[in-house]
Amino acid sequence: MAVFLSTFANKVDRKGRVSVPASFRSVLERQASSGLILYPSFKHPCIDGCGDERIQEMVDSIDRLDAFSEEAEDLQTILADARQLTIDGDGRVMMPKDLLDYAGISDTIMFVGLGKSFQLWEPDAYAAHRDEKRKRARDRGITLPMAGRGSDK
Amino acid sequence: MAVFLSTFANKVDRKGRVSVPASFRSVLERQASSGLILYPSFKHPCIDGCGDERIQEMVDSIDRLDAFSEEAEDLQTILADARQLTIDGDGRVMMPKDLLDYAGISDTIMFVGLGKSFQLWEPDAYAAHRDEKRKRARDRGITLPMAGRGSDK
DNA sequence: TGGGATATAATGGGATATCATGGGAAAAAC
DNA sequence: GTTTTTCCCATGATATCCCATTATATCCCA
Numbered sequence: 001m002a003v004f005l006s007t008f009a010n011k012v013d014r015k016g017r018v019s020v021p022a023s024f025r026s027v028l029e030r031q032a033s034s035g036l037i038l039y040p041s042f043k044h045p046c047i048d049g050c051g052d053e054r055i056q057e058m059v060d061s062i063d064r065l066d067a068f069s070e071e072a073e074d075l076q077t078i079l080a081d082a083r084q085l086t087i088d089g090d091g092r093v094m095m096p097k098d099l100l101d102y103a104g105i106s107d108t109i110m111f112v113g114l115g116k117s118f119q120l121w122e123p124d125a126y127a128a129h130r131d132e133k134r135k136r137a138r139d140r141g142i143t144l145p146m147a148g149r150g151s152d153k
Numbered sequence: 154m155a156v157f158l159s160t161f162a163n164k165v166d167r168k169g170r171v172s173v174p175a176s177f178r179s180v181l182e183r184q185a186s187s188g189l190i191l192y193p194s195f196k197h198p199c200i201d202g203c204g205d206e207r208i209q210e211m212v213d214s215i216d217r218l219d220a221f222s223e224e225a226e227d228l229q230t231i232l233a234d235a236r237q238l239t240i241d242g243d244g245r246v247m248m249p250k251d252l253l254d255y256a257g258i259s260d261t262i263m264f265v266g267l268g269k270s271f272q273l274w275e276p277d278a279y280a281a282h283r284d285e286k287r288k289r290a291r292d293r294g295i296t297l298p299m300a301g302r303g304s305d306k
Numbered sequence: 307t308g309g310g311a312t313a314t315a316a317t318g319g320g321a322t323a324t325c326a327t328g329g330g331a332a333a334a335a336c
Numbered sequence: 337g338t339t340t341t342t343c344c345c346a347t348g349a350t351a352t353c354c355c356a357t358t359a360t361a362t363c364c365c366a
Contacts, residue, residue, distance in 0.1 A: 001187070002205075003212050006236050011327065015341085019326050023237070043221060061220075089343070091325080114229040115212035130230060137227040138195055164317070168351085172316050241352065244315080 001026055004113035009123060012100070012107050017092045021111050024118065025091055027051070036093060038120070039082040040102045044129065047103050047120040054117055055082070155180060157266035162276060165253070165260050170245045174264050177271065178244055180204070189246060191273070192235040193255045197282065200256050200273040207270065208235065 001023055008021040020028075020036065028036055033051035041048045059079065065072040085093040095109070103122055110121040121129065161174040173181075173189065181189055186204035194201045212232065218225040238246040248262070256275055263274040274282065 001237055002209065003232070005190070005208070005232055007233055013327065013329090015329095017327090022325060058220075090327085092327090094341075112233045113235075115232050116216055130233065133227055133230045134195075136223075137230060140227070166317065166319095168319090170317090170351095175315060239352090242354075243317085245317090247351065 002030065003027065003115045004118040005115075006113050007126075008111040009108055010111065012095060012105065012109060016095050016097070016100075017088075018095055018109055019090070019092050020087055022091065024111060024113070025087065028087070035084055035086040037082055037084050038096075038099055039078050040099060041119065042078070044119075045103055045122075045125060046129075047099050048117060049120060050117040055079075155183060156268045157271040158268075159266050160279075161264040162261055163264065165248060165258065165262060169248050169250070169253075170241075171248055171262055172243070172245050173240055175244065177264060177266070178240065181240070188237055188239040190235055190237050191249075191252055192231055193252065194272065197272075198256055198275075198278060199282075200252050201270060202273060203270040205237075208232075208237075 004024055004027055006023070008024075010019045010021065012018050024036075028051045031051040031053040033053065036049055036051060037055050038047050038049045058075075062072055062075045062079075065075070083096055083099070085095075087093055095105075099120075100106075103120060104125060105120070105122045108123050110123050110126045112119045112121060112126065157177055157180055159176070161177075163172045163174065165171050181204045184204040184206045186206065189202055189204060190208045191200050191202045211228070215225050215228045215232075218228075236249055236252065238248075240246055248258075252273075253259075256273060257278060258273070258275045261276050263276050263279045265272045265274060265279065
């Protein structure tokens with residue numbers, strides 16, 4: 001599997017560990033990711049996550065902006081707040097407390113696949129967020145502008 | 154065969170497994186699909202399905218949008234709700250319970266070929282849906298402009 | 307063109323492997 | 337020396353693999 005797909009609800013144990021969903025692990029391994037990178041979302045009360053590949057792309061993208069622009073500075077805060085977690089032999093990571101607090105997570109984490117990246121949510125918050133997004137998508141009339149096809153025009 | 158055609162009714166066994174129709178499997182294999190992707194339909198009480206190829210295109214398309222745009226977020230909900238199922242040695246997949254619930258499926262699934270994709274329906278719901286669609290097509294007088302021909306202009 | 311023989315398909319069930327999770331002990335940090 | 341982290345093993349649930357059975361479709365040859 002090459003992309004982060006689907007959602008998974010896993011438990012945070014008393015030591016602060018969580019199992020990374022097996023399918024997410026296989027995506028990360030394929031990226032030769034030495035682990036997994038998390039940072040607080042600046043749009044939502046959740047945690048954004050990805051592998052090394054994606055972070056590298058983000059760094060390159062930011063680098064392409066004007067060096068001292070406000071935009072570049074804002075985006076650089078993502079890098080400053082990011083954490084690199086190593087996955088242990090059982091497929092788990094230690095969740096930093098401040099990130100859990102930021103997302104309002106207590107004992108269960110929703111892993112949400114978004115293709116090239118993923119998010120971690122508190123289950124109820126995610127349910128609300130998902131409903132809102134789906135509703136908006138439906139109201140607008142969702143269309144998939146597919147790459148590499150005539151309809152893409 | 155290169156496209157998903159015809160309809161097939163297969164049983165969901167007590168373990169939640171279903172045989173993917175052999176002709177659908179051969180289409181997926183031709184795509185080098187390691188499996189099959191399912192997600193709840195936006196428009197109907199049924200499950201949409203396709204191969205890896207199509208999802209990969211979708212991910213690439215979304216990736217081309219601005220990383221934190223609303224449009225990208227709406228489209229990502231599809232990825233979050235999608236499931237990748239692997240086809241076992243006997244040509245079967247494990248159906249996730251929530252998808253079965255969404256489509257109201259209990260013990261029999263209708264596989265409906267739609268060319269480049271397909272749908273899974275509860276048999277009675279599909280019969281009703283099919284009648285309605287056929288009736289509408291007849292009332293309107295259906296026409297099909299074929300691609301790649303003079304008439305296409 | 308029959309009509310039996312041989313694939314292919316769908317389905318069922320038991321054995322095995324994988325995954326998520328919990329807890330203890332060793333190692334490292336403070 | 338106490339706390340925190342890392343490593344290792346145990347467990348239950350669930351998915352996966354493997355084999356058997358049946359039905360249908362395809363093939364082959366008289």
